Amino acid sequence: MKDMLEIRWHARAGQGAKTASYLLAETAMEAGKYIQAFPEYGPERTGAPMKAYTRISDKPIRIHSQIYNPDVVVVLDKSLIGKVNILEGLPSEGIIIVNTTQTPKEVRAQLDISDRKIYTVDATGIALETIGRPIPNTPMLGALIKVVPIISLEDVLTQLKKKFEGRFKPEVIEGNLNAIKRAYEEVKEE
Amino acid sequence: MKTVKRIAIEGNEAAALAFKQVNPDVVAAYPITPSTEVVQKFSEYVANGEVDTEFVPVESEHSAMSACIGAAAAGARVMTSTASQGLALMWEMLYIASALRLPIVMTVSNRALSAPINIHGDHSDAMGARDSGWIQIFSENVQEIYDNIFQAVKIAENPEVRLPVMVGYDGFITSHSEEIIEILDDEVVQSFIGKYKPAYSLLDVDNPISVGPLALTDSYFEFKVAQAYALENSLPIIKKVGKEYGDLTGRYYDVIEKYKMDGAEYVVVAMSSTVGTAREVVDALREKGLPVGLLKIRVFRPFPTEDIINALKDVKVVGILDRSMVPGSFGGPLYHEITSALYHFEKRPIAQPYVYGLGGRDITTQHIEKVFEELMEIAKKGKPNPLTYIGVRE
Numbered sequence: 001m002k003d004m005l006e007i008r009w010h011a012r013a014g015q016g017a018k019t020a021s022y023l024l025a026e027t028a029m030e031a032g033k034y035i036q037a038f039p040e041y042g043p044e045r046t047g048a049p050m051k052a053y054t055r056i057s058d059k060p061i062r063i064h065s066q067i068y069n070p071d072v073v074v075v076l077d078k079s080l081i082g083k084v085n086i087l088e089g090l091p092s093e094g095i096i097i098v099n100t101t102q103t104p105k106e107v108r109a110q111l112d113i114s115d116r117k118i119y120t121v122d123a124t125g126i127a128l129e130t131i132g133r134p135i136p137n138t139p140m141l142g143a144l145i146k147v148v149p150i151i152s153l154e155d156v157l158t159q160l161k162k163k164f165e166g167r168f169k170p171e172v173i174e175g176n177l178n179a180i181k182r183a184y185e186e187v188k189e190e
Numbered sequence: 191m192k193t194v195k196r197i198a199i200e201g202n203e204a205a206a207l208a209f210k211q212v213n214p215d216v217v218a219a220y221p222i223t224p225s226t227e228v229v230q231k232f233s234e235y236v237a238n239g240e241v242d243t244e245f246v247p248v249e250s251e252h253s254a255m256s257a258c259i260g261a262a263a264a265g266a267r268v269m270t271s272t273a274s275q276g277l278a279l280m281w282e283m284l285y286i287a288s289a290l291r292l293p294i295v296m297t298v299s300n301r302a303l304s305a306p307i308n309i310h311g312d313h314s315d316a317m318g319a320r321d322s323g324w325i326q327i328f329s330e331n332v333q334e335i336y337d338n339i340f341q342a343v344k345i346a347e348n349p350e351v352r353l354p355v356m357v358g359y360d361g362f363i364t365s366h367s368e369e370i371i372e373i374l375d376d377e378v379v380q381s382f383i384g385k386y387k388p389a390y391s392l393l394d395v396d397n398p399i400s401v402g403p404l405a406l407t408d409s410y411f412e413f414k415v416a417q418a419y420a421l422e423n424s425l426p427i428i429k430k431v432g433k434e435y436g437d438l439t440g441r442y443y444d445v446i447e448k449y450k451m452d453g454a455e456y457v458v459v460a461m462s463s464t465v466g467t468a469r470e471v472v473d474a475l476r477e478k479g480l481p482v483g484l485l486k487i488r489v490f491r492p493f494p495t496e497d498i499i500n501a502l503k504d505v506k507v508v509g510i511l512d513r514s515m516v517p518g519s520f521g522g523p524l525y526h527e528i529t530s531a532l533y534h535f536e537k538r539p540i541a542q543p544y545v546y547g548l549g550g551r552d553i554t555t556q557h558i559e560k561v562f563e564e565l566m567e568i569a570k571k572g573k574p575n576p577l578t579y580i581g582v583r584e
Contacts, residue, residue, distance in 0.1 A: 022368050026198045029370050035198060037368040041224075041309065062466035064331070064363050065554040 004057040005150055006067045010086050011076035014046040016137030020074075021052040024141055024151075027159040028056045031151050036061045049084050056150055074144055075099060076123070076136045081110060090116060097143050097187070099123035099136045104190040119147050121187040123179075130182060131175035138176045142183035153184050195373050201332045201365040205271065205297045205357075206231035208339035210241055211379040214295075215266035215386075218246035218257035220276065223309045224361040225299035228271040251276035255283035255294075262292035263401045265391030267343070270294065273361055274301035277315040281322070287354045288323030289417055290401060293346030293386075294354040295339065300328075300462065300513075301361035302549040310550020311361035313461070313514040316490075317523045319356065323417055325424055326491040328461045329359040332369040337441055340374075343383045344431045351424045352389060360463040360513075362550060374439065382438055425492045445489040446497045450476055454483025455506040456565040457539070459524065461487045464511060464546075464553055471558040482562055487524065495531045502532065505539040507565040511580075513547045521545075521577055542568055546580035557581055 007024070011017035018039040025037035036055040042048070053067045069089045078100040080086065086096065092115040098107050104118040111118075121143040123136035131138075138160065145151055157177050164173045199207065205228045209217065217236075221229040236245040244261075248254045251272050262268045272280065277298055287294050300316050302308040316326060327342060329335045335357065342355035359365060374382075390399050405413055428445055436442025449465075450472050451457065458468050465486045475482045485501050485508075487494070502508055510529075512522020519526070521543030532538040542565060547553050557580050568574055 022198070025368055029196070029198045035368070035370060037198075038362075038366055041362055041366065061369070062331075062469045063555065064360070064367070064463035064466045066552050068554070 003059060004055055004061065005072070005148070006070045007054040007056075007072045007074060007144070008067055008070040009052040009054070009074045009076065010080050010084060011050055011052070011137075012046075012080070013044055013048050013050045015076045016135050017050060017052040017076055020076075020137040020141045021054045023138075023156070023160060023163060024054050024144070025056065026163065027151050027156050030159055031155055033057065033150075034059060034061050040066070049080055071095065072097065072144065072148055074140055076140055078102075081107075087111065087113065087116070092116060095119070095147060097121070097140065097147055099140055101125065104188055108190070117190070119143065119187050119189050121183050123183055126179050126182045126186065130179040131172060139179040139183035142180035143187035146184045146187050147189075153181070156180060196370055197373055198368050198370050199332060200227065200368050201335050201359055202227035202299065203231050204332045204336045204371055205339060206235070207373070208336050209269055210235045211374070211376050212267070212269065212339065212343055212383060213241045213380075214243055214269045216244045216246065216258070216261035216268045217270060218248055218254045218261065218268070219270045219272070220248050220251050220254045222251070222273050222276040224301055224311070224365045225271045225273040225276070225297065227365075228297055228299075251279040252283060255280040255287060258294045258296075259283060259287050259290065259292060262287070262294050263290060263391075264393050265388035267347070267386040268292075268294045269296065271297045271299075273299040274303060274315045277319060278303060281319065284319055284322040284324060284354075286402065289413065291352040291417070291420065292354060293352055295342045295346055296354065296356050297335070297339065298356050298358045299361040299365040300358045308549040309361070311363045311365075311463075311513075312548045312550065313358070313512070314548070316356065316358050317514040320491060320523060323353065323421060324491060325351075325353055325355040325421065325428070325489070327355065327357050327489050328487070329357060329364065330463060330465045330486065332364060332367065333371040333441070335359045335364065336371050336373065337435060337439070337443065340379055340382055341428075341431045341435050341443065345424065345428050347383075347386050348424075348427050348431075349389060351420065351427055353420060353424060358462065363463045372439070378438065382435070421492050425489075425494060428489055443488065444497075445494040446501060447486040447488060448501050449484040449486060451483040451485065451501060453481050455481040456562055456569070457483045457485055457502065457505045457508045458511060458558060458561055458565075459485045459487060459508060459528065460511040461490065461524065462513070464513065467553060467555060468558050471555050471562065474555075475559070475562060480562070490524075493527050493531070498528060499531055499535065502528070502539055503535060503537055507542060507569045508539045509542045509544055509561045509565050511544045511546055511561070513545075515545055515548065540568055540572070540574050542574045543577045544580055545577065551581055553580060
C-alpha cells in the first residue's frame with residue numbers, strides 16, 4: 001500500500017458520514033498518525049447523496065486536492081449503488097464495504113465486477129438494535145477498522161466516548177459503542 | 191520541557207479558537223458560508239462566558255464592518271470574519287477602516303463571487319479588496335490559519351503599523367478540512383499579543399479627537415500617501431513578528447517561502463492551500479532530478495516586491511498560478527504584480543500566467559506536474575504561452 005491511506009465515504013446527508021470520517025481521523029491522530037478529513041459540500045439537503053473523505057498517513061499531509069483513487073470505499077446506504085458510481089477511481093485491489101443485509105457475493109453480482117475486495121455488514125440493522133435509530137455511521141466505522149486494521153477497536157471506542165460525551169445521552173453513547181463492537185465482529189468477507 | 195498540545199480541528203473552528211484565545215473586546219459579525227462556523231463557534235464561547243467579548247450580531251456585513259470601525263475607533267481590540275459576497279458588501283467600509291488606521295483583524299474564508307452562485311473557494315473576494323489598504327495574509331493549512339491570527343493582531347496593533355489585517359484561507363478546502371494543529375496555552379497567546387494600547391480613543395474625553403473628517407484638495411493626497419507608506423513599512427514588521435512567533439513556537443513565518451528553490455530553474459508561484467499540493471509535486475520531480483522549485487506568497491499586501499525579485503531573478507521560467515481572474519486582461523493579479531516587479535531587471539525569468547481553481551475547481555498534483563512540463567517546453571522555445579486556464583473545459 002502507498003504511504004497514505006485514502007478513504008471515500010458514500011452516504012445520504014444525515015446518515016453521519018462526516019462524523020464517521022472525522023471520528024476515524026481523530027482516532028488515527030490519537031494513535032500518532034497524520035490525518036485530514038473533509039466532506040464534499042453541495043446543496044445540502046437531508047437524503048441527498050454525499051461524499052466524505054479521510055486521509056491517514058505516517059507523514060504530514062500537505063496535499064489539498066480531493067481524493068480520486070481511494071484505497072477504500074465505504075457505502076453507508078446501499079440504495080446509492082447504481083445511482084452514484086461508487087467504483088469511481090477505485091483500483092482493482094481496492095476495498096468496498098457496504099451497509100446491507102446481502103452477502104458480499106450478492107453485492108459483487110449487482111456491481112458486476114470481478115476484481116476488488118467486497119465486504120458487507122448490516123449496519124442499519126445493528127444501529128436499530130443498539131442505538132434505536134437507523135444511523136449506520138458508527139457501525140460502518142467498526143466494520144472498516146476490522147477490514148483495514150489501521151487503528152485498534154479499543155482506540156476507536158475510547159475516542160468515540162471522548163467525542164460524544166456531553167453531546168449525547170449516556171445510553172446513546174453506549175449504543176454507539178455496542179454498534180461499533182458488533183459491526184467489528186459481524187462484517188462479512190467473501 | 192513544555193508539552194505540545196495537538197488537536198484535530200477544522201479551519202473555521204481553529205479560527206474561532208484563535209479568536210477565543212485573543213479574547214478581543216468586540217466582535218461584530220454576520221455569518222456567511224464558508225466562514226459561518228467562525229462566528230457560530232465564537233458566539234458559543236460568548237454564550238458560555240468563555241470570553242469577555244462584546245459580541246454584536248448585526249444585519250449585514252456592511253454593518254459588521256461599520257460596527258468594527260466604531261469599536262476600533264473607540265480604542266477596542268476588534269475582530270470579525272466573512273467571505274465572498276460578505277466581503278464585497280463591506281467594500282466601502284474596508285477603505286475607511288484602513289484609512290482611519292484601525293487595527294481590525296478579519297478572517298476571510300476565500301470564496302468565489304456570484305454570479306453564478308457558488309459557495310466554493312477561490313481568491314476573487316480577497317483580490318477585490320487588494321487595493322483597500324489592508325494587509326493581506328494567506329494561510330496554506332489549518333495550522334497557518336491559527337498561527338496567522340495571532341500574528342495579525344500583533345502586526346495590526348504595532349504602533350508603526352496601525353492597519354487592519356485580513357487573514358485569508360481557502361473556502362471549504364481549508365475552512366472545512368479537519369487537520370492536526372499544535373495549539374498554544376491562553377497565557378502564551380496573551381503574552382505574545384500583549385495588552386492593546388490604542389494610540390487614540392474616541393472615548394478619551396481628556397484628549398478629544400476627530401475621526402473621519404473632511405480632507406479636500408489641499409490634504410487628502412497627503413493622507414493617502416502617508417497611508418500607503420504605512421502599508422509598505424509594515425513589511426519588516428510582518429517579518430519581525432513572524433520570527434518572534436517562530437522563536438515562541440518553532441513555526442517561523444516570512445512574507446514568502448522558498449521551497450526547494452536552490453538551483454531551481456522552473457518555479458511555480460502559488461498562494462494558500464495549493465502550495466501544499468505543489469510541495470508534493472516539487473518533491474516528486476526533484477526525486478527525478480529535475481531542477482524545480484516552489485515560491486509561496488504568504489503576504490500579498492504589502493506586496494513583498496524585493497523578496498520576490500531576489501527569489502526569482504535566477505530562475506529560467508516561472509509559472510504564476512492565480513486563483514482569481516482579471517477579466518479582459520492577460521493574467522491574474524499575482525501575475526501582474528510579479529511581472530511588473532521584474533520589469534526593470536535585465537536578468538529575469540520568462541513568466542507564464544495561469545488561472546486555476548475558480549469556484550472551487552480542484553487542482554491536483556497532475557495539474558501541477560503538467561504546469562512544470564509546460565514550463566520546461568517554454569524554456570526551449572524561449573517565449574511564454576498565452577494565459578492558460580488549468581482544468582477548464584473550453
